[in-house]
Amino acid sequence: MKDGEEMTSGPDCTGSERPDTNNPPVDVIHLLSEALHEIAETEWAIYGLGSQAEPSVYAQLHERLLHIKDLIPAPQPYALSRSIVETSPAVSSLRLRTGEAPAVVAHELIQTRNACARKLGREDYAALLLGCSGVDFRELEQWLATTAHALADPAVRGAKWTHYHQQVGQLVREESPLVDFSERTNDQWASLLKIHASELQAAVRPDGEMMGWCQPVDRPQDVRLMIRPRPKGMPLQLLLHELGHYLHYTAPAPEGWQLVSPPPVFDETMASLLEMAGSLMQLGQLIIRTAGPNSRRLEAASVRRWALSALFELRAYQANAESLDAMWVDMMDEYGFAVDSPQEWALDPFYVDDPLYRWHYVLGALWSAAELARTVPSAAREVADKIRELGQAAYTSPWRRVLGLGRALPEPHAYLEWMESDQD
Numbered sequence: 001m002k003d004g005e006e007m008t009s010g011p012d013c014t015g016s017e018r019p020d021t022n023n024p025p026v027d028v029i030h031l032l033s034e035a036l037h038e039i040a041e042t043e044w045a046i047y048g049l050g051s052q053a054e055p056s057v058y059a060q061l062h063e064r065l066l067h068i069k070d071l072i073p074a075p076q077p078y079a080l081s082r083s084i085v086e087t088s089p090a091v092s093s094l095r096l097r098t099g100e101a102p103a104v105v106a107h108e109l110i111q112t113r114n115a116c117a118r119k120l121g122r123e124d125y126a127a128l129l130l131g132c133s134g135v136d137f138r139e140l141e142q143w144l145a146t147t148a149h150a151l152a153d154p155a156v157r158g159a160k161w162t163h164y165h166q167q168v169g170q171l172v173r174e175e176s177p178l179v180d181f182s183e184r185t186n187d188q189w190a191s192l193l194k195i196h197a198s199e200l201q202a203a204v205r206p207d208g209e210m211m212g213w214c215q216p217v218d219r220p221q222d223v224r225l226m227i228r229p230r231p232k233g234m235p236l237q238l239l240l241h242e243l244g245h246y247l248h249y250t251a252p253a254p255e256g257w258q259l260v261s262p263p264p265v266f267d268e269t270m271a272s273l274l275e276m277a278g279s280l281m282q283l284g285q286l287i288i289r290t291a292g293p294n295s296r297r298l299e300a301a302s303v304r305r306w307a308l309s310a311l312f313e314l315r316a317y318q319a320n321a322e323s324l325d326a327m328w329v330d331m332m333d334e335y336g337f338a339v340d341s342p343q344e345w346a347l348d349p350f351y352v353d354d355p356l357y358r359w360h361y362v363l364g365a366l367w368s369a370a371e372l373a374r375t376v377p378s379a380a381r382e383v384a385d386k387i388r389e390l391g392q393a394a395y396t397s398p399w400r401r402v403l404g405l406g407r408a409l410p411e412p413h414a415y416l417e418w419m420e421s422d423q424d
């Protein structure tokens with residue numbers, strides 16, 4: 001049992017120094033911003049440019065963050081708590097370990113992150129991150145389970161794309177609209193979304209490691225966008241998702257808080273809003289291929305898969321990685337998926353690199369469907385304005401209030417209506 005476990009060894013995540021209360025207050029948020037800025041640069045180099053990671057860089061950042069943590073009273077920002085755990089020597093060395101069975105690495109990562117979270121005073125890593133996001137474990141677990149059940153589509157049950165790992169992503173790509181995103185159309189895209197044409201031009205990275213990625217290194221003035229062009233057309237949703245991040249990250253931010261707030265669930269919701277608004281936009285000659293007849297159903301199948309992936313991961317952290325294979329088989333059986341191997345849960349790369357992240361996409365999709373049903377935008381520029389406006393508000397107000405969520409997370413019904421009205 002995790003509660004009685006002795007923590008005699010393992011990662012040191014507690015920080016050794018207590019704040020000196022006689023010292024005058026320092027600009028702690030500024031210190032945190034600087035450290036987060038360096039983490040962002042490091043991750044840009046590793047994931048964006050494919051350079052080798054230096055474990056010592058993470059170790060030094062970890063020490064700095066522990067010091068900063070002691071200066072900030074609870075509740076501490078998401079970015080701080082997450083970064084303390086992810087830069088800890090035990091976690092960062094596991095993340096950089098390659099060539100091993102993914103299930104072994106993911107299993108160890110869950111236990112190591114949990115050990116770190118316990119040293120920070122939380123029962124496990126899920127409780128730590130969710131606490132920072134303003135979401136309760138039980139609330140999220142029930143919401144994900146309800147959503148996954150609601151999105152089960154009788155029309156596709158038993159069809160080939162219901163298999164968990166192999167087909168959905170491929171089929172979504174085959175059905176999604178393709179657009180011309182190239183030098184020739186750069187100015188049109190820029191004007192459509194109120195982005196400076198030269199900035200958008202700079203975002204095109206033919207040598208990029210990633211298909212699409214937006215990384216804020218210092219909001220709002222240093223936001224890096226990487227879009228690898230595809231000669232035969234760019235999937236519209238992928239392009240708009242990254243541009244949605246870009247619009248949000250470049251919204252004016254209060255000094256010092258650029259990377260500290262808001263939490264990533266808000267970032268992903270803004271990206272989802274532009275991504276889903278894409279199906280309502282008039283794109284004229286930018287369209288190379290229109291959406292296939294099942295595109296929305298397949299997207300819903302993707303969202304459902306993310307909900308299940310998130311639900312499994314939540315429970316995995318709660319169980320401290322005990323009996324994961326059996327848990328996976330039971331869960332797939334409950335939701336009607338075939339299982340090829342009990343360890344296929346570990347094929348999800350998010351469990352290593354972006355722990356407890358998937359639910360952000362589910363929330364973003366459900367909220368955006370409701371929002372687009374409520375106020376149908378007449379132009380992409382309207383959505384761009386909305387993203388900038390909400391993005392600014394989220395620095396000074398809790399994200400749930402900014403999104404008008406109150407006590408409940410978004411219900412699936414608006415998303416189901418959106419899925420049914422396949423109009424493309």
Ligand SMILES: [Zn+2]
Binds near residue numbers: 268271
């Ligand atoms: Zn995103």
